[in-house]
Each structure stands twice: as structure tokens, then as C-alpha cells.
């Protein structure tokens with residue numbers, strides 16, 4: 010995903026105490042990084058689409074023809090919703106460690122609330138919500154950075170658009186060398 014200030018502001022949480030709704034944090038005085046609230050928003054968007062896909066699983070119909078606009082330029086038949094649901098689960102399993110994946114499964118996939126999860130996993134409430142935040146951040150980041158087929162943005166996943174060279178335009182430390190104006 011092409012991460013820039015525009016979509017960072019669009020995804021950031023207004024009440025975030027770290028970025029104050031800007032979506033960008035400055036570390037080491039001159040390096041900008043995306044705020045974690047962006048990744049949590051990406052995760053929730055992907056989770057909502059996963060839930061929509063599973064609700065419509067009873068209505069699995071015919072395959073659809075997808076246009077891949079990558080360098081191959083091929084057209085393929087696919088079951089996009091089922092592929093998305095499988096990708097969502099498999100990427101999560103691959104990314105999270107065992108304890109995190111157990112919490113992810115109970116809380117996000119099976120819908121157990123915090124009290125049930127805490128009782129079953131013998132966690133206190135603070136540890137549980139810290140782990141939930143960590144899971145959302147890890148998965149949100151991997152969902153938008155996955156190559157070559159990122160799960161986010163969802164319209165690109167479902168539309169078949171492939172970006173070959175995603176680039177971040179967040180500001181990096183710049184050289185302080187002075188370049189004098191040159192005559193044309």
C-alpha cells in the first residue's frame with residue numbers, strides 16, 4: 010500500500026494520544042513513521058470484510074473472472090471472497106505467535122468477550138487488552154505490507170490491482186548539504 014500523509018490522516022484515530030489524529034509520529038527528532046492507530050484501523054477494516062465474507066459463505070456461487078493488471082496481464086478465474094477469508098486466517102496464523110494466535114482465534118474469530126478470554130486463558134484484563142492491541146498492530150501492518158498481494162487496500166485486493174513497486178513517501182532524514190541555485 011502506498012502510505013502517505015493523505016491516507017495516514019484518513020486512517021488515523023482522532024483521539025489518538027500519540028499522533029493526535031495526524032497518523033504520523035516523529036521519532037529521533039527527524040524521522041516520521043506511521044502511527045500504530047493506522048495499523049489498528051487497517052486491521053479492523055480487514056476484519057469487517059472477513060466477517061462479511063464468512064456471512065455470505067452460504068451463498069457460494071460461480072467463480073468470477075479477475076483481471077490481473079500486473080506485468081503478466083493475465084485473466085484468472087477465482088472465488089475472491091473465499092480466497093480472502095483463507096488469506097486472512099493463514100496470514101494471521103503465520104504472523105502471530107502461539108499465545109497471540111489463541112487470543113486472536115477466541116476473541117476475533119469466535120467472538121469471545123474479554124471476560125471469557127481472561128477466564129479461559131488465565132490473563133488479567135490489562136494483559137489481555139495489551140495483547141489485543143499488539144495483535145491489531147501486527148496484523149494491520151502485515152495486511153498492508155504483504156507482497157505481492159496485500160490484503161489492504163480492500164478495493165485493490167478485490168479489484169485485482171497489483172502495485173509492483175510500493176513506495177513510502179514519509180520524510181526521512183535529509184542531507185544538510187546546501188545546493189546553490191543554478192542558472193537555467
Ligand SMILES: [Zn+2]
Pocket residue numbers: 021022025026027028029030032033044045046047
Ligand atoms: Zn495515532
